[in-house]
Amino acid sequence: MEKEGFWGQQWQATGAKLPPELNSGSAASDQLPQCFLNLNWKQPMAHDADFESALSSLVSSPCSNPPASADGSSIGELIGRLGGICNSNDISASSPYPSADASCYSTPLNSPPKLNLSVMDHRQQGRGGPPMPVNRVPGPQLGPFSAEPGFEDGAARLSCFAGRSSGSFAGQFGFLDPGNLSEASRSQCPKAGFGSCVGVGQSRSERPAHLEMKMRPKIDGSSTAEESEVGNGPEESSLSDRMTAEASSLRGITDNNSGKWKTATKRKGRRAPLSSSATNPPANMTEEESSDAKRCKTADRKGGAKNEVAKPKTEKNGHPGHREGKDNDHQPPEPPKDYIHVRARRGQATDAHSLAERVRREKISKRMKFLQDLVPGCNKVTGKAVMLDEIINYVQSLQRQIEFLSMKLATLNPQTDVSMENLLRKDIYQSRGPMPQPVFPAEIGTVLSYAHQPQTIALQSIVTSGLEAQFSLNSLQSSLRQSQSLQHATTDAYTDASSQLGGLWEDDLQNVAQTGFGQNHGQTHTGHLKIEL
């Protein structure tokens, strides 16, 4: 099957370390454990001896059922759980354990049945006893997973558990919500407090950090960045590095998840810079943050709830370079988020309301800046009120200009049309003969075609009387148009021009009216002019 092929391929990639150990079990069993483990821990398995030893212990537990460590048993339980998840549909085992597991898990995974069966068989053989209640806790949580992500998540959780062998499993289980771990895997899982698990896993023991760090790379970059992350793995050899790295990664992950953390407030003073960074989850991994398990939890709680705005101002604190390398890998593939992430600044409130409000405020200020560029003369002005004043004035002036121009157009257009009827009788016959129509540029070609027929005829009568007025009008217009600053100059000029033109138009209109233009129209024009001016 597809899964098997996949696993097999990883199997080969990772190397031969595990298989022999896995093969120690039954023939049927080795398939699943190796596939299972390969799928989840392929990179780390390849590179880390410690991990492999842990893995081997993990693997061996179901196989050999070592009674010695409670961890092993619990881990075995976990493995069984995972197998149960995979198997929920397929297992028809008679044993109570698998059936119990199947009952726990509702959604079927696509993993091949036989592998699961083998696992289940292992479980059965290994356990022999009823599952511990504590082990049941993660069951329901692990249950509703879709095939691969769920599998991985479960595996991730499992690794977390394994890592925390020293810790209390119950507590860990409590933290391991399906959402939490799945969140970690960028590509598929919904946002969740993966950090919580990791935070919980922020344990003192070396192994958990180790495992989790390995896990993280896998989770984050399941497909592409894995190799690079794997490369990073061996770098973190020292425990301290691991701890800090884990902490930072935890932080990063939790930051990804919650998005709202302020790196500053609860910080233990480690990371000075605070960022107002916009974090994308993988990018956030490098976030400096110190690990605060508590913070993880709180952030986790908050994280799920809100929408955040992502601002790509990621600030990478001087975290070790390998983390940044990982970031770079992750940066390009922005996971599709339905939330937007926001990073709270230092010393600012982190509660939901203030964060949302800040987001809104920033949006508004951004738009105000844009308007500032649009409206001339707003650059020197500071303050929202004054700027809004300017904007209002500008909009009003633009609207006034439009009215003015429309009036002018109205005098030019319908004037000719109306007067055409009126004037045709009088003037057309006179001026019809010589009417050369100059060819204007194409841009106003339509205008000309329109203007030629009605206007030229009609305008001639007007022109005779108001020619000078129109000339002055044109000169004014051209001068206005050529002025660089459209707004101020034109407004000033318009106020001047309008007064002049008003007089001119009135003259024109009177003339037109005399020629029979449409006295109502002319009067309305003058009326309008007076109102405007």
Place this chain on the structure above:
Amino acid sequence: MISSSSSSSSPSSSSSGSRKKKMKPGLTAQAETKWQTAAQEQVYGRRLLEALRPTGGAPAGPRAVKEAADSALALTARGQSRWSRAILLGRCRPRRKLLLKAGGRIRRGRRQPRSSAPVPLQQVSAELRGKKVRDRLRLLGRLVPGCRKLSASGLLEETADYVAALEMQVKTMRALTEALSAASLSAGATGEPGS
């Protein structure tokens, strides 16, 4: 002389259109750039002319001209902005109900819209809670058609788009009137009637 003036008018308008092309990043970048292209000017100009042409029969008062110009402008906006939709809806009454049903969010400027304004002005921020700012925002909302009850951010975005559109409208109409008057002038000059 007339031809020179007319020729000067046309290149100047086109050059002014191209002169103002600026690329601004951001959300509302497209608002500005879309209105400043010469292509938009010509589109609007043509629409305006077509709108003005049929008013041959009836005397087109300046109000009608202005309304025609605004409608043409709103058409050119393609209904992407709230104010353009408000203008278009204001013009065609019988279609309003249809558009309301179809658009859903379209509403007239003067009507009481649904309480769909995302955030009332008061709740936005400390500064925006300031009385002056709030009054001015309300004023602005009255100026821009269809933006009476709108949140601050939406209102600002509409205003940006509206301002850009108004600038284009002013430019085009000025060019148009110049061309017309130049045409009339030329016609008048060439065909000097005797009396």
